[in-house]
Amino acid sequence: MATQKVALLGTGLMGFPMARNLAQAGIPLTVWNRTRAKAEPLSAFGAEVVDTTSQAVTGADVIITMMSDGPTVLSVIEEVKEALSDGALWIDMSSTKPGEARAQAEALAAAGVAHIDAPVSGGTKGAEAASLAIMVGGPADAVARATPVLSVMGRPVHVGPSGTGQLSKLCNQTIVAVTIGAVAEAMLLAEEGAQTLPPCALPSRAALPTARFCSSMVSA
Numbered sequence: 001m002a003t004q005k006v007a008l009l010g011t012g013l014m015g016f017p018m019a020r021n022l023a024q025a026g027i028p029l030t031v032w033n034r035t036r037a038k039a040e041p042l043s044a045f046g047a048e049v050v051d052t053t054s055q056a057v058t059g060a061d062v063i064i065t066m067m068s069d070g071p072t073v074l075s076v077i078e079e080v081k082e083a084l085s086d087g088a089l090w091i092d093m094s095s096t097k098p099g100e101a102r103a104q105a106e107a108l109a110a111a112g113v114a115h116i117d118a119p120v121s122g123g124t125k126g127a128e129a130a131s132l133a134i135m136v137g138g139p140a141d142a143v144a145r146a147t148p149v150l151s152v153m154g155r156p157v158h159v160g161p162s163g164t165g166q167l168s169k170l171c172n173q174t175i176v177a178v179t180i181g182a183v184a185e186a187m188l189l190a191e192e193g194a195q196t197l198p199p200c201a202l203p204s205r206a207a208l209p210t211a212r213f214c215s216s217m218v219s220a
Contacts, residue, residue, distance in 0.1 A: 003026070003027060003028060004027070004028075004061035004062050004148075004149065005028045005029075005030075005059060005060050005061045005062070006022060006027050006028065006029050006030070006060060006061070006062045006063075006064060006149060007029075007030045007031070007032070007056040007057050007060035007062070007063045007064070008022065008029060008030075008031050008032075008056075008063075008064045008065075008066065009031075009032050009033075009053055009056055009057075009063065009064070009065045009066070009067065009076060010032075010033060010065055010066040010067045010094070011031055011032075011033040011038055011039040011042065011066075012033070012038070012066065013124050013127075014066055014093075014120070014123075014124060014127045015033070015066035016038070016039075016041075016042070016127075017124065017127040017128045018064075018066065018093075018127050018132075018153050019031050019039075019042050019047060020042060020045050020047075021127075021130045021152055021153055022047075022149070022152055022153070023042060023045040023046045023047045024045055024046075025152045026046075027149065027152065029042075029046070029047040029048070030047065030048045030049075030050055030055075030056050030060065031047045031048070031049055031050070031056065032049075032050055032051075032052065032053055032055070032056040036049065036051060053076055053079055053080050054079070054080050054082075054083040055083075056080075057080045057083050057084055057088075058083045058085075059085060060085065060088060061085070061088055061089065062088065062089045062090075062091060062145075062146065062149055063084070063088060063089070063090045063091065064091045064092075064093055064149075065090070065091070065092045065093065065094055066093050066094055067094045068094070069094065069095075069096060070094070070096030070097055070100030070101070070103075070104075071100070072094075073092050073094055073096060073100070073104060074100065074103060074104060074107065077090070077104060077107050077108060078107070081107075081111050084108075084111055084112075084113050085113075086111075086112040086113075087112060087113070087114075088113045088114070089113070089114045089115070089116070089142055089145055089146060090104070090108050090113055090114065090115045090116075091115075091116055091118050091146055091149070091150070092104055092115070092116075092117050092118065092119075093118050093119060093120055093134070094119065095119045095166070095169055096117070096119070096166055097166060098117075098137075098163035098164070098166045098167045098170070099163065100166070101115075101117035101137065101162060101163045101165065101166045102162050102163045104117070105117075105138070105162045105163075114138075114139065114141075114142040114145075115138060115142070115162065116136055116137060116138030116139075116142050116143055116146055116162070116165070117136070117137045117138060117162065117163060117164075117165040117166050118134050118135065118136045118137075118138075118146070118150060118156065118165050119134075119135055119165055119166055119168075119169035120132040120133065120134050120135075120153075120154065120169075121133040121135070121169065121172055122154065126154065127153070130152065130153055130154060131154055131155070132153055132154030132155070133154060133155055133157070133172075134150050134153065134154045134155060134156040134157065135157060135159050135164075135165045135166075135168035135169055135172070136150070136156050136157060136158045136159060136165050137158075137159055137160055137161060137162050137163050137164035137165030137166065137167070137168070138158075138161065138162050138165070139161070139162075140158065143156075143158045
């Protein structure tokens with residue numbers, strides 16, 4: 001497959017390292033950010049920095065959005081519709097609602113553009129290390145086309161039709177929230193329980209089993 005020309009819109013905390021990884025992989029890349037100064041350093045890695053969203057998507061085979069929310073992505077789609085190439089592929093990697101992902105797909109289909117929703121998990125460290133977990137929803141042919149690009153940024157997994165990438169992200173965040181709550185409750189239980197025991201009854205961390213039972217570490 002020939003190298004696809006990519007446009008990435010939104011070079012914030014996540015979008016910047018993702019764009020840098022794409023550029024460093026040799027993918028022809030155009031970037032746009034609302035505050036141009038935040039995107040400018042990407043030119044040192046070979047990316048072209050432009051002033052408008054329409055300039056960014058013109059001639060692009062693949063458009064990636066990494067924005068604050070679903071309504072913002074939908075507004076950008078309306079803004080650039082006339083500049084999109086027929087047969088292009090839009091990959092929304094923002095965290096949005098499943099219904100918003102399907103609305104994006106419908107709006108783009110009318111313009112002859114394919115769409116997949118591909119939110120990520122892994123935070124800025126995952127973005128920096130190109131190790132993001134990428135949950136992908138959309139048609140199989142569009143996902144296959146996107147995979148070489150997504151693989152530069154992390155580990156894409158096709159989870160189902162349009163909107164299911166965002167649904168998977170919501171499920172993932174629910175698990176994270178419940179886990180944090182459970183850990184907090186366990187720590188509180190240990191703290192309260194420790195008050196009823198003499199100090200000599202509590203093992204030091206060094207004395208914990210080498211299998212790391214009860215020695216999990218919680219980090220931010």
